Amino acid sequence: xxAVRGEFSxxxxxxxxxxxxxxxxxxxxxxxxxxxxxxxxAFLVAYLVLAFCxxxxxxxxxxxxxxxxxxxxVTSLRKISNDGWQKHFAFVVGFGGIICAGLILxxxxxxxxxxxxxxxxxxxxxxxxxxxxxxxxxxxxxxxLLFTAGFIILTVAIISKGVENGIEKWSKRLMPALLSILxxxxxxxxxxxGAMTGLKAYLVPDxxxxxxxxxxxxxxxQAFFSLSLGTSVMIIYGxxxxxxxxxxxxGAYVTLIDVFIAFxxxxxxxxxxxxxxxxxxxxFSATGELLSEDTLVFQVLPALFDGMGxxxxxxxxxxxxxxxxxxxxxxxxxxxxxxxxxxxxFSLNRLSATWLIGAIxxxxxxxxxxxxxxxxxxxxxxxxxxxxxxxxxxxxxxVGWIWYRNSLLTEIQQGCPEVANGIFWKIxxxxxxxxxxxxxxxxxxxxxxx
Ligand code: PFF
Numbered sequence: 001x002x003a004v005r006g007e008f009s010x011x012x013x014x015x016x017x018x019x020x021x022x023x024x025x026x027x028x029x030x031x032x033x034x035x036x037x038x039x040x041x042a043f044l045v046a047y048l049v050l051a052f053c054x055x056x057x058x059x060x061x062x063x064x065x066x067x068x069x070x071x072x073x074v075t076s077l078r079k080i081s082n083d084g085w086q087k088h089f090a091f092v093v094g095f096g097g098i099i100c101a102g103l104i105l106x107x108x109x110x111x112x113x114x115x116x117x118x119x120x121x122x123x124x125x126x127x128x129x130x131x132x133x134x135x136x137x138x139x140x141x142x143x144x145l146l147f148t149a150g151f152i153i154l155t156v157a158i159i160s161k162g163v164e165n166g167i168e169k170w171s172k173r174l175m176p177a178l179l180s181i182l183x184x185x186x187x188x189x190x191x192x193x194g195a196m197t198g199l200k201a202y203l204v205p206d207x208x209x210x211x212x213x214x215x216x217x218x219x220x221x222q223a224f225f226s227l228s229l230g231t232s233v234m235i236i237y238g239x240x241x242x243x244x245x246x247x248x249x250x251g252a253y254v255t256l257i258d259v260f261i262a263f264x265x266x267x268x269x270x271x272x273x274x275x276x277x278x279x280x281x282x283x284f285s286a287t288g289e290l291l292s293e294d295t296l297v298f299q300v301l302p303a304l305f306d307g308m309g310x311x312x313x314x315x316x317x318x319x320x321x322x323x324x325x326x327x328x329x330x331x332x333x334x335x336x337x338x339x340x341x342x343x344x345x346f347s348l349n350r351l352s353a354t355w356l357i358g359a360i361x362x363x364x365x366x367x368x369x370x371x372x373x374x375x376x377x378x379x380x381x382x383x384x385x386x387x388x389x390x391x392x393x394x395x396x397x398x399v400g401w402i403w404y405r406n407s408l409l410t411e412i413q414q415g416c417p418e419v420a421n422g423i424f425w426k427i428x429x430x431x432x433x434x435x436x437x438x439x440x441x442x443x444x445x446x447x448x449x450x
Contacts (some may be wrong), residue, residue, distance in 0.1 A: 005239075014240070016172045017168055018234070019175060020175050020333070021234075021332075021334075022226055023175070025115075027226055027262040028323055030222060030225065031226065031265060036290040036296065038218055039209040047219045050223045051255060054439055055255065060432075061400075063234055063247055064399065064412060065403075066239035067239060067243070067414075068407075069235070072235075073235040075094075078091070080399075086402055094235070094341075097231050097337065100391060102361055104334055105334035105361050107368060108330065109152050109365050110369060112331060113143075113151050116151060117147045118136070118302075119321045121316070125313055154328060155358065159339055167336060170329070174329050177325055178322060185268050186267050189271050189275055190271065194271075194276075194279075195272075195274060197274045199270070201270060217443050220440070224388045227258055229392040230389060231337060232337045243415060247415065276303060279307045297323075338357045339357055385447060389443070390444065393436070396432050396440070397437055409425065412424075
């Protein structure tokens with residue numbers, strides 16, 4: 001443990017924290033709904049390929065920059081820059097990532113607020129309060145402002161405790177809880193009528209759409225969002241990893257867990273839709289596509305839970321608790337990005353920095369809520385379609401073109417001395433230099449054109 005900066009106390013602690021950042025609403029809501037609206041298993045195959053071939057190398061770039069810098073994103077990027085323009089570029093990329101993380105948190109907190117109110121709704125029904133239950137289930141300004149603020153306060157409370165006592169401790173508690181609820185729900189849903197039809201729709205690919213540019217753009221965007229790339233979050237988490245740890249395998253574990261949980265969440269959500277259909281709920285739109293996004297989570301699934309009677313209240317509670325936990329382990333990483341910068345750059349104490357930045361993010365979230373129609377979609381597109389791919393690409397350029405190869409190898413070798421002879425080192429430097437920037441650039445341009 002360093003006396004000045006926090007550090008993850010164990011390998012398990014880092015894996016839970018980084019996987020906690022990666023596993024979020026993007027996996028449990030985003031991935032299954034994208035799969036539902038992009039040709040089922042064809043999307044799954046494209047996602048798996050892109051996650052391992054592009055997102056994992058990019059994740060390794062960010063973790064390595066952070067572990068080498070042992071500092072916030074801006075300082076870490078500056079440490080590998082050589083002259084004046086590179087140092088300015090480092091500031092733009094590092095600070096851009098911090099702003100991107102803050103903006104993602106501002107819309108993520110709104111969605112997480114919906115999840116918490118949906119978790120409490122069955123509790124109100126069980127307690128016999130119809131008024132509270134209706135208020136919790138219907139969109140209103142008061143409900144959205146209150147739960148968004150509540151969620152931000154929860155995030156602030158964890159981050160103010162620091163790396164080991166806040167991020168690591170809570171990730172180690174929440175991630176196993178998330179996994180248990182997820183598996184319990186899958187077992188329950190699989191026993192219902194209609195589940196097997198859903199399983200087939202999810203797992204049998206229609207390969208005709210696999211090279212569709214729109215599908216590839218969505219799959220890469222999903223992989224970047226899911227691994228929290230281009231936000232400086234993985235740089236800062238990398239900076240808390242001890243020099244004794246094997247970075248290559250840590251990054252691989254995080255990618256595997258993230259992809260695995262997205263896959264497993266699909267095993268819950270898609271069959272659940274077909275179970276709902278078997279109970280008479282409409283799951284296809286007028287144009288014949290599976291309903292997705294908010295209609296899926298806030299209409300199809302609640303209709304399914306309602307049809308189950310009293311047990312549906314418990315299932316609904318467990319489902320939305322799962323979503324809320326997933327959101328919280330991700331949101332703490334988003335807040336850590338600006339907080340670590342403020343603490344190190346302006347020598348603020350952690351507690352004040354966390355509350356100050358939490359307050360700024362709450363103001364941005366409230367502004368979005370008050371101008372929902374114009375701002376909500378805009379902030380999501382700005383951060384996830386533009387910010388994350390571009391900043392992720394810049395991190396690859398830093399590692400591939402600016403960082404000296406020998407010094408890069410020295411960093412990767414710490415905790416993993418045999419790396420120079422392994423397959424990772426034979427492929428990764430070329431990958432990060434040419435393949436990742438070109439592929440991310442191509443997908444980015446086609447997303448702009450499309
Ligand atoms: N990876 C999270 C998810 O899949 O929901 C979202 C996320 C977390 C995005 C942290 C960006 C970030 F910095």
